[in-house]
Amino acid sequence: MDDEELRVGEEIGVELLQAIDDSQIYVPIFSENYASRKWCLRELVRMVDNISKSKEKKILPIFYYVKPDDVDLKTESYRKAMGELKKEHEKKQQEKFPHEVESWEGELWEKALTKVGKIKGWVLQQGKSQAELLDLVVEKVLQELKIRHKSVTKDLVGLDDRVAEVLELLDVDCSDEVRLLGIHGMGGIGKTTLARVVYSELLSHFGKNCAFFDDIRETFNRKGNTGVLETIEKMKLKNSDLALQILAYEMAEMEFSHALQLFKRHAILEGSPARDVDDLAIDIVDTTGAFLWLQEIDDSIGKLKCLLDLNITNCGLIERVPDEIGGLVKLERFSLKSCYEVHGLPTSIGDLASLRKLDLSKTGITSPVH
Structure with missing residues (x-):
């Protein structure tokens, strides 16, 4: 997230809102100044709106040197910040023409804050280890996301370099083309395992738009080409006008x-x-x-x-x-x-x-x- 860009425009861009919509787990970090930042509050409203529409989405809050009661607006801390935002809003509206007047978003912000303030999360206090807190958060997020990850055997050896090579070939940050990569090699050498690991690595990048199909052969045997095409149809690209580059990766015998x-x-x-x-x-x-x-x-x-x-x-x-x-x-x-x-x-x-x-x-x- 580019903090400076958001501060300048004071608006959340379409891409950021889309990223919030595509996410399964939200980890808002409530600090002392959180309630004084409009873009933070707008994000929170979007998160709360999303979890109200889907049982699969969750908010896991971190209270960073603040208390849940602060976020729940039971203390002066966040209430004071909200009051300052309202004064600033009213002052700006007085300087505008009637057709330019914007409505006050404060009610939505307050509802979002009070809802999340009641959710059990992690409270970081003075003297507590941030590293330990980070470990707890990562562990919990992985637990929540485990149903989304492909099962991969724990005892993997010698795959790190291969995964790095495949990720480099795929270059998912490239925005002007789609890359189709075929992994080939002798039977039983680990091609599907490599694909599963790469999928797990890329899952957080693509969110709900990431899918793994490991039964193409069985689908073909049962339904023929029609079944395979139906499976591929599920993976249709949103930007079909992008260039397609086809690459190959040879799975060599392990050292x-x-x-x-x-x-x-x-x-x-x-x-x-x-x-x-x-x-x-x-x-x-x-x-x-x-x-x-x-x-x-x-x-x-x-x-x-x-x-x-x-x-x-x-x-x-x-x-x-x-x-x-x-x-x-x-x-x-x-x-x-x-x-x-x-x-x-x-x-x-x-x-x-x-x-x-x-x-x-x-x-x-x-x-x-x-």
């Missing part, structure tokens, strides 16, 4: 050090000295490499009708086996060894008539498979 770190976070190697565990981890990562990124077995695996051997070993991020696995009618050997997050198998596993060997060692499956 060995990152792969080793990721494996050791998920692996459970018990009963061996620490040195032996490290050596074993290095051997496994050296063998499996990039496939430590694998987070899911794609539903399309059921189309591999001639597959004889399916070895998904040491993939600690996989949590489920899709029902489509039952379509592998010729599968003879299936290993989920050391896929620690897999806690069950679909009933379609019984359709694997050719299966001779099933390795579920070091998985989360405790019940016998019949």
Whole structure:
């Protein structure tokens, strides 16, 4: 927010009002001088108006060296400031022609102040840590916004540089063009995970105009091109006259050090000295490499009708086996060894008539498979 620009014009611009409308959480900071600034009060009126129209929007106030009673106009502090604003308004109106007279906004400001003054927030007093308060505010805002964020696994490794590269390519602050970025790379290497993280990074920039669709393939399989077009229709651009630039980003295999770190976070190697565990981890990562990124077995695996051997070993991020696995009618050997997050198998596993060997060692499956 550009304070100086707002002070000069004493008006809130259309863009700022739009930003307020697009926001889900409002954190007004009430200071000693808050009630003497008309642009602050106008913002507050807009916030209060928005939360009255949507249950999803919330105001989380911070009382910065003032008390909630001050904001609720129960003390002289804010009442005095409002009185000064009214005197200033009346004086200016006397200097204007009749057709230029503006109405007094004070009643709206007072209603907004008294409403927000009753909302539980954070009170910062002398001697209290601002850093601790900031941590509390950030934690609360993230809790409130959690339903808007895409679920991303906590144990991410080696993505920071990739996220930075993608954000640089997208350059969301560029106002004269739209950028379409395709992320490509081998299956299971983490393309969707990268997209989820980038989405979460950009969510605050676009507000309610940000959307994530991770089921395009399923939509195509169910509805064909029509279903995909309906999904894309939801993402229609407001400014369709902007230039379109199409870019590509290659998702390369992760570095060995990152792969080793990721494996050791998920692996459970018990009963061996620490040195032996490290050596074993290095051997496994050296063998499996990039496939430590694998987070899911794609539903399309059921189309591999001639597959004889399916070895998904040491993939600690996989949590489920899709029902489509039952379509592998010729599968003879299936290993989920050391896929620690897999806690069950679909009933379609019984359709694997050719299966001779099933390795579920070091998985989360405790019940016998019949």
